[in-house]
Amino acid sequence: MEWQWDWALVGHILPELARAFRVTIAATVFGFSLALVGGLLLTILRRSRWKIISWPAHFTVEFIRSTPLLVQLFFIYFVLPIQLPDFGGMFTSAFVTGVLALGLHYSSYTSEVYRAGIDGVPKGQWEAAAALNMSRGRTWTSVVLPQAIPPVLPALGNYLIAMFKDTPLLYAISVAEVLTAAYQIGSQRFQYVEAFTIVGALFLIVSLISAWLIRRMERWTALPAQ
């Protein structure tokens, strides 16, 4: 018997995959929002004058970057609820766990990106802020971050796409994202090709569109020519 691509099946399973794909998108959006905030927080903590603050932040970044996302995912999902029963309730939702793991993992990468952006702000800018008696917080929000972030948007964008492509790992803790749905569909009918092809195509299309949007965004945020 010769295998044939089954268009009728595609039409049949597409709505279901699209629904599951919304979970993938949601995990990416929440996860990356967390990574954007968490990374910034880690960066600022790492710059603290007090070692008691900067050192744990350093350690956290190194630790997260040196261990695989899948291990972190399992750790948060299976180990924490047992070791920390009081907080365990938080991690019983697979989706929440997945978002937390993605967010935490990518915080360590965005933190490095922010650091590069902040190092690129000339010392004179900090000095001008000090000469105007700006507080620490005001110096960050008015002077440093608006100059540090636009140049690193491409790098942040790359991590956004990378995280998006990492969301199928959530299959491992049974989040109902698109790969999980495709696998279920495939195993019910023993027809895997269409389902997995659609998943691949969805990732491809969204990645390409995101990359294009990020390039556009760089142009909007660019400073006027020197």
Next chain:
Amino acid sequence: MSDSTEKPPIIRFQGLEKAFGDLKVLQGIDIDIPEGQCVSIIGPSGSGKSTLLRVLMTLEEPTGGRVEVEGESLYTMKRNGEEVPASRAHISRIRRKICMVFQHFNLFPHMKVIRNVTEAPIHVLGLSKREARERAESYLEMVGLSDKLNAYPAQLSGGQKQRVAIARALAMRPKIMLFDEITSALDPELVGGVLDLLREIKESGDMTMLIVTHEMKFARDSSDRVLFFDEGVIREDSDPKRIFTNPEHDRTRQFLDTILSEQA
């Protein structure tokens, strides 16, 4: 007048020292500056002139000695009768009286000219947006840039940038203004205009001005007092007329001979 009622000098340096590693940049500076004085600070590069301003602006911490502003120590404060290192709040309260203009302008490149001048008055002084804008417009008019409110710094010439930086500092209405070689990065034809502006600022108020400069004509004709820095100490502290016609020290004479022949 007795000591208790006498007003302290607006700035007092006592035995001020600053070292970067083994390099001693300031080696015991003792000087009082009365309120309203316009002081030019001259001397060879590396003699510690800029460092003095930077210590006063709290951009560098001194390694010894004392800085007082209106009789209050900048880097220490009293707690339970003891002198302890100053808190951030203490430094910020005193630093409010001081502002600085830099050699390389240090404008905020992501803000339009007008916002460069309104940002700190709004967020540091607590002015309303309207008050800050009116104030900024009046200072930008004073520096001759009323038509550039909506330009970005990158669209301005060096001289224009420095005028914005001066307006930005003036808008803070500090009692003390520090000018760190503000004409050194400018094209020669733009220097005169910025120096005229400095003279105007001096005439228009009772601000205390410390001006690190290589413009000897300005130092001689437009300041109340000239300090000659050499190897981390004040070699000569003098009336501007006298230091240029009849300096006390050979080092001063050598320096002036060299630099005046260059500027002639």
